[in-house]
Amino acid sequence: MTGGSMQALAANYYELLGIGQKATLDEIKAAYARQLAEFRDMLARREPPPVESLDALREAFKTLSDPQARVAYDAELDDMPPLSALPTEPPVAVPHTGGGGEERFEFLGEGGEYFRIWIVNIFLTIVTLGIYSAWAKVRREQYFHRNLMLDGSGFDYHGKPAAILKGRLVALLLVGGLSAAQHFSPLAYGVALLCLVPVVPWLAVKAFRFRAFNTSYRGLRFSFHGTYGQAFKVFVGYGFLAMVTLWLAFPVFYRQLRKFILDNTHFGNTAFNCSVTTGAIYRIFLFPGFIILALFAAIILIAVMSAGGGTAGLAAAGFVFLLIPLLLILPQVVLVPYIAARSNNAVWSATTLGPHRFGSNIPVGGFIGLTVVNWLCILCTLGLFIPWAKVRVARYRAEYLTLAVDGSLDDFVAGEAAAATAVGDEAAEMFDLDIGL
Missing domain, CATH: 1.10.287.110 (DnaJ domain)
Known part of the structure; x- marks a missing residue:
């Protein structure tokens, strides 16, 4: 040129x-x-x-x-x-080199902006006795999707409130039936639980398909292709394994669940692939498990000491009352963000979309600090800081999430859009039920 x-x-x-x-x-x-x-x-x-x-x-x-x-x-x-x-010679197109590079995610939302959506959602949900909650979810999801940017383009959410309300009514009926059976007799409650077991995987598949189909990037929607059999194996098989091992196998269940969701999610015709290992997930849960066990052991030991009576017993009983709140607060402000940051890093850093690789390096200490500050601000403002807390978390997560692009992201999206079939879009329309809250 x-x-x-x-x-x-x-x-x-x-x-x-x-x-x-x-x-x-x-x-x-x-x-x-x-x-x-x-x-x-x-x-x-x-x-x-x-x-x-x-x-x-x-x-x-x-x-x-x-x-x-x-x-x-x-x-x-x-x-x-x-x-x-200037000369009027026709412009010459510059060939796209396809050199690739690393694209960073970015969240552009603001706490004050989301507060206005949040407070209206709460008010209308209360006034309508919960019916508006489906419309509230659509407004919330659209705000967070549209403010999440990748390479200058935002995501979008297309969920219909009626479908969400339908899903919540189904969930309400199931929970109500289970509660009624519990008050009727232990046998009826056990039968109701057994009947609910095969329903859970079906609801999960419907919800995952609904959420994927109603999420888009640059006008191209995602899709979910997981089957009922796969969901039954994860939720019933690995879920039961986690329970009978006293949650020692919970990391196995967690890995299978994340792989089930990601491996069956497609962008256009290209599937995600998560290769996170069971060992990587176990290493994440070792530290929190050790802390919880240590606190429980300390409570039991001090409780035994307090049984002896006297001054030492009273002092030990006082320590028990101090440790019990710590056992309740510590997981929320330290262990949960610790697990969230490390599992997010492990899963996304082992995930690809065709030739493109995701990366996540959320600083664990920084995320715990963010969570502690959010909790303190929420308590001091009697909950009014919640919108700012949600925006701060979304911005922090996006800041450390990347996509290593192999070639051109524009070419990839354009190619997927051209390859997507109308049959697939129409089929996805049938899954109009969402049980997510």
Whole structure:
């Protein structure tokens, strides 16, 4: 490409975004979002846009959203002759090199912004005696999906409130029936539990399919292809194994569950693949298990000492009352975030999507600190800090999640959109039930 053509393309950055040269940063972001929405619509119509167009749009946004780069660009723009004075030779497309690279996820939501959604959701859910909770979930999911960005594009959520409400009514009927059987007789309760066992895998498959199909990236939806037999093996087989081993086999169940979900999830026609090992999951649960056992052992030991009576017994009883709250609080503020951070790192770092590999390196100490601060702020504000806490967690998780792209992400998405079949989309529409809360 000649220097004149390069200048002509550079002079069109503002025109590419459809804004004036005096546009503010917010106007630039809004214009970029509108342009990306148009590209997503093209993908949804199975009309993949030219890679060069996406590259030019992304380069325009990258330049104009950076204050220093924009100043330098505007200075170059002022020195250029009018577009009419430039040569009118046709632009030459730059071939896409497909060099790949690492794309970082980013969460753009703000606590104050989500607070307004959250408080309205709570109010309307209370006023409608819980019926609005299905609509509340859609608003919540759309907010968190649309603010999660990858390579300049956000995800989206398309779930219908009626389907969510239907799923919750089914779950309510099942729980209500189980509760009624418990009050009727122990035998009836046992029979009801046995009848519920084969239903759980079916509900799980329906919920996973609903959530996957109603999640999209650049206009292309995900899908879930797990079967009832696979779900029965995980939930009933490995779940029962975890219970009969007094939860010593829980890491095995956890690994099988994550693999079941990820290995059966597709983006377009390409499946995710999770290769996390059982040993990696066991190593995560060793430390929390040791801490819980140590606390239980300390409570039992001190309780035995307190049985002797006297001053020493009273002191020991006092320690028991101190340890019991610690046993309740410690898992929530330390052990749960510890497990969440390490398991997130282990699972996503062992997951691929075709030739592309995910990576996660959430700092465990930092995530525990974030959780402790969130809990303290929630307690001090009587729960009003919850929206900010959720946004802080979403931003922290996204900050340390990456996708190592092999080639071009644009080409990959365009190829998957072209290969997706209408039959698959129509089949997914049948799974209109969600039991998620």
